[in-house]
Amino acid sequence: xxxxxxxxxxxxxxxxxxxxxxxxxxxxxxxxxxxxxxxxxxxxxxxxxxxxxxxxxxxxxxxxxxxxxxxxxxxxxxxxxxxxxxxxxxxxxxxxxxxxxxxxxxxxxxxxxxxxxxxxxxxxxxxxxxxxxxxxxxxxxxxxxxxxxxxxxxxxxxxxxxxxxxxxxxxxxxxxxxxxxxxxxxxxxxxxxxxxxxxxxxxxxxxxxxxxxxxxxxxxxxxxxxxxxxxxxxxxxxxxxxxxxxxxxxxxxxxxxxxxxxxxxxxxxxxxxxxxxxxxxxxxxxxxxxxxxxxxxxxxxxxxxxxxxxxxxxxxxxxxxxxxxxxxxxxxxxxxxxx
Amino acid sequence: xxxxxxxxxxxxxxxxxxxxxxxxxxxxxxxxxxxxxxxxxxxxxxxxxxxxxxxxxxxxxxxxxxxxxxxxxxxxxxxxxxxxxxxxxxxxxxxxxxxxxxxxxxxxxxxxxxxxxxxxxxxxxxxxxxxxxxxxxxxxxxxxxxxxxxxxxxxxxxxxxxxxxxxxxxxxxxxxxxxxxxxxxxxxxxxxxxxxxxxxxxxxxxxxxxxxxxxxxxxxxxxxxxxxxxxxxxxxxxxxxxxxxxxxxxxxxxxxxxxxxxxxxxxxxxxxxxxxxxxxxxxxxxxxxxxxxxxxxxxxxxxxxxxxxxxxxxxxxxxxxxxxxxxxxxxxxxxxxxx
DNA sequence: ATAAAATACTTAAACGCTTAAACTGTAATA
DNA sequence: TATTACAGTTTAAGCGTTTAAGTATTTTAT
Numbered sequence: 198x199x200x201x202x203x204x205x206x207x208x209x210x211x212x213x214x215x216x217x218x219x220x221x222x223x224x225x226x227x228x229x230x231x232x233x234x235x236x237x238x239x240x241x242x243x244x245x246x247x248x249x250x251x252x253x254x255x256x257x258x259x260x261x262x263x264x265x266x267x268x269x270x271x272x273x274x275x276x277x278x279x280x281x282x283x284x285x286x287x288x289x290x291x292x293x294x295x296x297x298x299x300x301x302x303x304x305x306x307x308x309x310x311x312x313x314x315x316x317x318x319x320x321x322x323x324x325x326x327x328x329x330x331x332x333x334x335x336x337x338x339x340x341x342x343x344x345x346x347x348x349x350x351x352x353x354x355x356x357x358x359x360x361x362x363x364x365x366x367x368x369x370x371x372x373x374x375x376x377x378x379x380x381x382x383x384x385x386x387x388x389x390x391x392x393x394x395x396x397x398x399x400x401x402x403x404x405x406x407x408x409x410x411x412x413x414x415x416x417x418x419x420x421x422x423x424x425x426x427x428x429x430x431x432x433x434x435x436x437x438x439x440x441x442x443x444x445x446x447x448x449x450x451x452x453x454x455x456x457x458x459x460x461x462x463x464x465x466x467x468x469x470x471x472x473x474x475x476x477x478x479x480x481x482x483x484x485x486x487x488x489x490x491x492x493x494x495x496x497x498x499x500x501x502x503x504x505x506x507x508x509x510x511x512x513x514x515x516x517x518x519x520x521x522x523x524x525x526x527x528x529x530x531x532x533x534x535x536x
Numbered sequence: 537x538x539x540x541x542x543x544x545x546x547x548x549x550x551x552x553x554x555x556x557x558x559x560x561x562x563x564x565x566x567x568x569x570x571x572x573x574x575x576x577x578x579x580x581x582x583x584x585x586x587x588x589x590x591x592x593x594x595x596x597x598x599x600x601x602x603x604x605x606x607x608x609x610x611x612x613x614x615x616x617x618x619x620x621x622x623x624x625x626x627x628x629x630x631x632x633x634x635x636x637x638x639x640x641x642x643x644x645x646x647x648x649x650x651x652x653x654x655x656x657x658x659x660x661x662x663x664x665x666x667x668x669x670x671x672x673x674x675x676x677x678x679x680x681x682x683x684x685x686x687x688x689x690x691x692x693x694x695x696x697x698x699x700x701x702x703x704x705x706x707x708x709x710x711x712x713x714x715x716x717x718x719x720x721x722x723x724x725x726x727x728x729x730x731x732x733x734x735x736x737x738x739x740x741x742x743x744x745x746x747x748x749x750x751x752x753x754x755x756x757x758x759x760x761x762x763x764x765x766x767x768x769x770x771x772x773x774x775x776x777x778x779x780x781x782x783x784x785x786x787x788x789x790x791x792x793x794x795x796x797x798x799x800x801x802x803x804x805x806x807x808x809x810x811x812x813x814x815x816x817x818x819x820x821x822x823x824x825x826x827x828x829x830x831x832x833x834x835x836x837x838x839x840x841x842x843x844x845x846x847x848x849x850x851x852x853x854x855x856x857x858x859x860x861x862x863x864x865x866x867x868x869x870x871x872x873x874x875x
Numbered sequence: 876a877t878a879a880a881a882t883a884c885t886t887a888a889a890c891g892c893t894t895a896a897a898c899t900g901t902a903a904t905a
Numbered sequence: 906t907a908t909t910a911c912a913g914t915t916t917a918a919g920c921g922t923t924t925a926a927g928t929a930t931t932t933t934a935t
Contacts, residue, residue: 201656203921214885219923228883250657251599252921255590255890262641275631275836278623279819288617295643300658302639304630317540318589319639426823454823461825480618481820484765484793486800497614542891553915558893567913591891594920 202246211240222248260320261299263507265290266312268328269305270425276305280425280451281479282496286327286348289500297508306330311337323507326350329394344510346503351393358510358519360502364395367492367525368402368448371474374490374527375444376410379536380472383407384445386432386452388424396424399448399476418442429455436471437463443536444472450479453489457532468534478528488530499523541585550579561587599659600638602846604629605651607667608644609764615644619764619790620818621835625666625687628839636847645669650676662846665689668733683849685842690732697849697858699841703734706831706864707741707787710813713829713866714783715749718875719811722746723784725771725791727763735763738787738815757781768794775810776802782875783811789818792828796871807873817867827869838862 208215213233220229221237240246254260267276267283277283287303294301302319306312308330316324316338323343329350338345339356347359375383385403388396400419407414420435422428429452436442437460447453453475457467467473467487475482478493502521509515547554552572559568560576579585593599606622608615616622626642633640641658645651647669655663655677662682668689677684678695686698714722724742727735739758746753759774761767768791775781776799786792792814796806806812806826814821817832841860848854 201921205921215922216885216887216924217883220884223923225924228881230883233883247653247656249594249659249921251590251594251659252890253923255588255594255892256921256923258890258923260590273631275627278617278627278630279620281618281620281623281820284617284620284623288614291617291643292612292614300641300643300654302641304634304639314586315639317586320588320590458823458825481620481823484797484820484824486797486825540891544891554892555894555915555917556913559914562893564894567911569913572913588891591920592893594922595891595893597893597920 201249202244204246204248206244207237207240207246210244211237213237254320258320260322262319262321263290263294263299263301263504264312264316264319264321264324265301265303266306266324266326266328267303271423274305274307276303281481282449282451282477283327285480285496286500289497290325290504291500293501293504297504299504299508306334308334313337313341316341316343322511325503325507329391344507344515346507346510348499348503349395351395351398353393355518358506358515360499360506360521360523362494362499362523362525364398365402365405367476367494368399368446369405370402370525370527371399371446371476371492372403372406373409375446375472375474375533376406376412378444378472378533380444381412382415382418382441382443383412384418384420384436384439384442385448386420386422386429386445386456387448388452389421396421396448403446424449424452426451426455426458428452429457430459432456433459433463433465436460437465442471444474444533446474446476448476450475450477450482450489450491453491453532454482454485457485457489468532472533472536474527474533487532490530490533491528492525493528494525495523540588541583543585543587545583546576546579546585549583550576552576593659597659599661601658601660602629602633602638602640602843603651603655603658603660603663604640604642605645605663605665605667606642610762613644613646615642620820621788621790621816622666624819624835625839628836629664629843630839632840632843636843638843638847645673647673652676652680655680655682661850664842664846668730683846683854685846685849687838687842688734690734690737692732694857697845697854699838699845699860699862701833701838701862701864703737704741704744706815706833707738707785708744709741709864709866710738710785710815710831711742711745712748714785714811714813714872715745715751717783717811717872719783720751721754721757721780721782722751723757723759723775723778723781724787725759725761725768725784725795726787727791728760735760735787742785763788763791765790765794765797767791768796769798771795772798772802772804775799776804781810783813783872785813785815787815789814789816789821789828789830792830792871793821793824796824796828807871811872811875813866813872826871829869829872830867831864832867833864834862 204215204218207218218237226234269276291301324345327348345357347357390397390400404414420432433456453473475489475491478491482489543554543557546557557576565573606615630640663684666687684696686696729736729739743753759771772795792812814828814830817830821828
């Protein structure tokens with residue numbers, strides 16, 4: 198086990214003090230002469246020196262580490278990476294962070310335990326939180342004093358930055374799209390409608406559109422559950438029993454996919470018998486038949502934006518609350534029919 | 537900005553030396569009296585003390601951090617999390633690691649840069665490598681001296697542990713399944729067949745089965761490309777031109793899914809016109825129509841196993857090479873027809 | 876010519892832990 | 906009674922950085 202090369206070795210090799218080495222690797226080179234810098238760099242290269250992050254973050258209280266909190270299923274506590282929405286998002290985060298010299302620590306959280314522990318334990322420089330959690334979770338986390346960016350959750354607290362889309366508007370245009378195609382009995386398949394949650398916003402958008410078209414809201418057309426494939430499957434049964442419904446707005450593609458799967462296997466034709474519109478435009482949406490018309494958001498970009506925002510907070514110490522709203526649009530494929 | 541609670545504060549509170557605190561938080565309590573331990577724990581709780589990992593790993597050279605290397609696309613360098621295979625795998629890793637008090641740092645790698653940097657920089661305790669890389673990548677990494685578990689790559693080097701499935705056997709049973717259903721002109725859609733790669737093994741299994749059934753191997757039936765949805769799509773065109781082929785073995789579900797999508801949109805019926813068998817049984821395989829018959833491996837478990845293995849290496853300092861082979865089996869759905 | 880300012884470094888304390896070794900008081904053994 | 910053993914705890918030397926403050930030399934201003 199050969200000893201690893203430390204800053205001391207480099208200092209000796211370059212014939213300067215370790216402070217000088219430190220200044221060079223931190224690009225604080227204002228007061229250093231060209232020759233010294235070159236000599237140091239040469240020594241670093243020659244010895245193959247790699248700074249020790251543990252030591253650096255102990256001394257500097259920075260870790261170049263970003264925490265990413267990602268929802269986990271209630272049953273088995275695994276993170277929801279099976280949901281393509283999350284995996285696309287993480288791709289965006291990972292790549293952007295990597296380009297900037299950061300690494301991400303992605304983990305699920307036991308809501309009862311505080312994520313605060315992790316963040317102070319690991320000296321995280323910032324946290325990106327995906328999804329919605331109980332209010333107390335956020336309150337705990339505020340204590341960490343580190344920059345936090347929320348994605349897909351509406352939290353009024355001034356402490357948190359966020360990157361979002363206009364979910365209400367998304368619900369509105371999806372529903373309106375269906376209405377314009379002549380549908381009047383429109384089912385809504387959605388996650389649990391929680392106060393200030395993404396689902397609630399999309400649900401409100403759904404009602405906005407109905408109101409605009411003077412279509413009475415029918416609570417029997419609303420199906421609330423868990424946002425996953427299985428729930429989509431099970432909703433199909435209920436919808437097939439309700440002969441009035443000619444179209445459904447699923448507030449997540451994954452729900453639409455489950456729904457369509459069961460519908461198809463019951464020989465219900467899409468879009469001829471029932472039209473379906475989704476939300477998100479997750480990658481695997483391409484895989485299914487017929488192509489799913491959906492409200493597209495750029496998920497990858499969402500991840501990228503979250504990282505850029507948090508790095509801005511870290512570097513420029515932004516304190517005022519930043520809310521970034523990304524655009525959405527309908528992409529038409531084959532799952533909706535005009536009637 | 538209130539100062540964070542350190543081991544010193546706890547020591548003062550509990551009226552012992554910091555060493556004692558350290559022994560307690562590291563569970564090295566053999567020589568400590570019951571009362572002292574209790575007093576320390578009370579102090580820890582009272583002050584809400586969270587040990588600083590940077591300091592710990594600086595002093596102990598352990599980080600409770602596992603590196604996970606995951607393949608990235610050649611075009612945009614993003615990690616392949618869009619491929620459900622990888623996201624399932626990561627779920628397994630993350631959850632298992634979390635249970636054991638470890639965190640994972642997941643990242644893609646520029647092959648030209650050494651991942652070695654990251655691993656020494658971050659004091660990683662172990663590395664799990666998913667996929668196959670140029671030999672020099674492995675050679676570099678050996679220098680790190682830390683435990684490494686390879687998944688989905690065949691590397692003869694004695695240094696690396698691995699968790700695998702019997703890919704050759706998988707290729708064999710898939711092909712045999714098709715042969716037993718009466719198919720004789722069987723296409724193979726596969727990733728680049730690299731020496732000692734997973735694709736090569738499955739390809740060899742394919743040939744094994746053909747040989748067993750005395751079916752001559754026809755190189756024109758082999759389609760080699762990138763393992764992604766798009767390549768599956770493009771292979772469909774070629775297969776439609778080749779009227780002889782009645783069945784295809786796709787060495788990854790994602791390829792099968794692309795293939796089927798294009799086939800279906802060209803009104804080729806599955807399995808009536810062409811049978812398809814896949815490999816992996818990724819989660820989203822359920823989403824598509826018709827259900828894909830495939831060689832199932834437990835991807836989640838693969839991740840779990842990789843973590844357990846690496847933790848064993850870390851804790852028990854296993855030195856002899858460990859190879860864990862997980863079982864596989866065919867799951868029959870609707871994409872293959874007897875002829 | 877002299878003071879002030881700028882340049883190019885170095886010194887050394889601090890960051891918060893781990894751990895081998897030393898120490899202390901008491902109990903067991905010769 | 907002296908010696909050894911041992912349980913329980915402390916001491917103190919690291920671990921590899923960062924960074925405020927200090928120093929010596931040179932340049933600029935007056």
